[in-house]
Amino acid sequence: MQSELTNIQRDIQKAAREFAEKEFDLDLALELERDGRFPKSIFEKACQLGFIGIDYPEEYGGQSFGLFENILVIEEFCRKDSGIGIALSLSDIASIIILKHGDESQKKNFLIPVTQGKAISTVALIGSSHEKNQEPIITKAEANTDGYVINRGKAWVVHGSLASTIVVLCERLGPAKPLALIVEMDWGGVNILGLKKMMGMRISSIREIAFDHVKVPKDHVIQSKNEGIDPLTTYCHVYRIKTSTQALGIAQGAFDQAVKHAKQREQFGRKICQFQGIQFMLAELYTLIEATRSLVYRVAHQYDANDPDVEKISSVAKLFATDAAVRATIDSIQIHGGVGLMREYPIERMLRDVKTIQNLEETNLVQKALIARNIIS
Amino acid sequence: MSIRLNEKQKNLIEKVRGIAQKIALRNREVDETMEFPWDIFNTFSENNILALPIPKNFGGGGAPSLTCCLVLEEIARSSPSSAHMLAGHWLGFTPLELFCNPSQKERYFPRLRSELAAFSLTEPAAGSDAGGVITEAKKDENHYLLNGTKIYCTQGHVANVITIFAKTDPVKGVRGLSAFIVEKGFPGFSIGKIEDQMGMRGTPAAELVLQDCLVPKQNLLGKEGDGFNIAMQTLDRTRPKDAAIAVGIAQGALDYTLDYAKTRFFIQEPLLKSQAVQFLIADIAISIEAARLLVYEAASLIDEGEVSTKHSAMAKCFATDVAMRVADQTIDILGVEGVSVDHPVEMFMRDAKLLQILEGTNQIQRLIISRSLLS
Secondary structure, three states, X not given: OHHHOOHHHHHHHHHHHHHXXXXXXXXXXXXXXXXXXXXHHHHHHHHHOOOOOOOOOHHHOOOOOOHHHHHHHHHHHHHHOHHHHHHHHOOEOOXXXXXXXXXXXXXHHHHHHHHOOOOOEEEEEEOOOOOOOOOOOEEEOOOOOOOEEEEEEEEEEEOOOOOOEEEEEEOOOOOOOOEEEEEEOOOOOEEEEEEEOEOOOOOOOEEEEEEEEEEEXXXXXXXXXXXXXXXXXXXXXXXXXXXXXXXXXXXXXXXXXXXXXXXXXXXXXXXXXXXXXHHHHHHHHHHHHHHHHHHHHHHHHHHHOOOOOHHHHHHHHHHHHHHHHHHHHHHHHHHHHHHHHEOOOOHHHHHHHHHHHHHOOOOHHHHHHHHHHHHXX | OXXXXXXXXXXXHHHHHHHHHHHHHHHHHHHHHOOOOHHHHHHXXXXXXXXXXXXXXXXXXXXXXXXXXXXXXXXXXXXXXXXHHHHHHHHHHHHHHXXXXXXXXXXXXXXXXXXXXXXEOOEOOEOOOHHHOOOEEEEOOOEEEEEEEEEEEEOOOOOOEEEEEEEOOHHHHHHHEEEEEEEOOOOOEXXXXXXOEOOOOOOOEEEEEEEEEEEEHHHEEOXXXXXXXXXXXXXXXXXXXXXXXXXXXXXXXXXXXXXHHOOOEEOOEEHHHOHHHHHHHHHHHHHHHHHHHHHHHHHHHHHOOOOOHHXXXXXXXXXXXXXXXXXXXXXXXXXXXXXXOOOOHHHHHHHHHHXXXXXXXXXXXXXXXXXXXHO
């Protein structure tokens, strides 16, 4: 796979790896996880160095690279530390919607602050499909503002209490296209409810946010000019690809740790990597991770090339990569034995983190249903 | 073989179920604080559950292995960590049951109806390989002096009576191992680090520090050099119990999922109408039933006096792998709710992971099984 990277991509990968090695500290990660705290200063440094927003055009503070370069960074970050890596890679999860569908002033107003480390942008997905017989979530506002009103809605939002803006994606009843609205956190009617405590991903706190008659003016409505694809679809594709990259990085990190441990730990008078039972586990994990990487890199390239296959392959990648990573972390704990279970080592946290990202947003049951639909339609 | 529970066993399970469901209300608090749940311990003690395997003539329940497994399964279904507490106690009692002389029985059996026991073999350099034990026991006139550090002793920090393995002959490998009945109050015994572990957090692993720990000569279990045999005979009898906890975890995860799924939707149809979910729960049910039968078989062999190292290892390996997979699959059915602490399945998965490692990793179980097939 390395041979397929350009020199610049290799430099990006190396820079991300070095940054993570230098800045992500295990003790810090444990403290952040215990307190449910976002690593603000690491985030700011990552912004200064251009890792966040690497895929935005230069005029919006980015480096004009594509999603592929972005995932190289995410992979290295998650490889070094699952929790910090996930938190950083979700710090600008709304940007892709603004980037692909927003207008000039929205891009200037909402992308640049993120690259400067001054803002975190997140997404709230509120749907109609699960809330039959309820009043409509959205109404058109009065003629004089010509915006929208989010009448009601609730969502679990990553970085919910940190973000300054949320892109609210509203799935609507009937044939209407999903709608994307930029909501500022300090507006009336945006209520941050409780912390959702999860198995993992605790460095990225997930909050329940309720929207109650939130007025969204016209300049905050994303009027998608992108005819072929709607903002919700863009978001789902990119979220799947980013999740599969996080999973890839975590799987690689868990594997790195397993190899290191197996080469150090001695039992029965030899290193445990000398036992074929361990060797075959490592061989299988290596195979699984290589296959995952091929798939994830492929779909990121496809996304950058506007290949319509992204619809299907992004689901395939998310399904395969997260399942592979759950297995890799479980097996890495197993190779570690007792120490693998202890919180002071990073492995058990990797399993909790990857199990959480696997089930956030669209589950793998949903991915299978989508893949099947694509195959038979 | 056919396992049919008798009336007495059914009644016991019924009683235990009621107790387990009450205990389970404490699951989350215990998981978060890692404080040893003495209230749950007292419940077990007061209801004579703690003393189930202790012989009747010492005031215990005299229950066979199968009955103990049934009880563990039923408790684990609601509260795995509480079952682990019980299994840890019984693991501590088993070497005493097998090897105590009459006077040791008199001294310890009655106490273990209401005091906690534990078992301590593992050391930093001796995990899978018991031969790596460094802790030494030196004999003087009336005592053994124990020096060393033991790790990963389940609930060692709260146990009063612990079977500790140490080398009376350091150059001899596993044949130099001996077993000692060590009390918490013995001079030179102290508790080290208590592990912040992934699962089974109510019953954490503790480090035991032995600094010239003074153990009376009459607390040697069996003879000098019997240690390895004592440990292996113990584990043959306790592995089905870990397996029973695993079956309970898997069953509990399935129960919860079936109940939860009733009210949930998947792509606009009720979750349980989805054939994907139906097939998944069918597979889960198959694997649980298979694991359960294997556990009952291994336990029954012990009760019939035909203890099988192979069957005990197979039950432990298979059932704990099943528990891990089932917990994982039920989380996937519940989706994002499954990874939220509002539901027990994520805890079941963390608890199950410990079972794949403790009392011999599942790699060691496979080693034992293939060895017995090839010998």
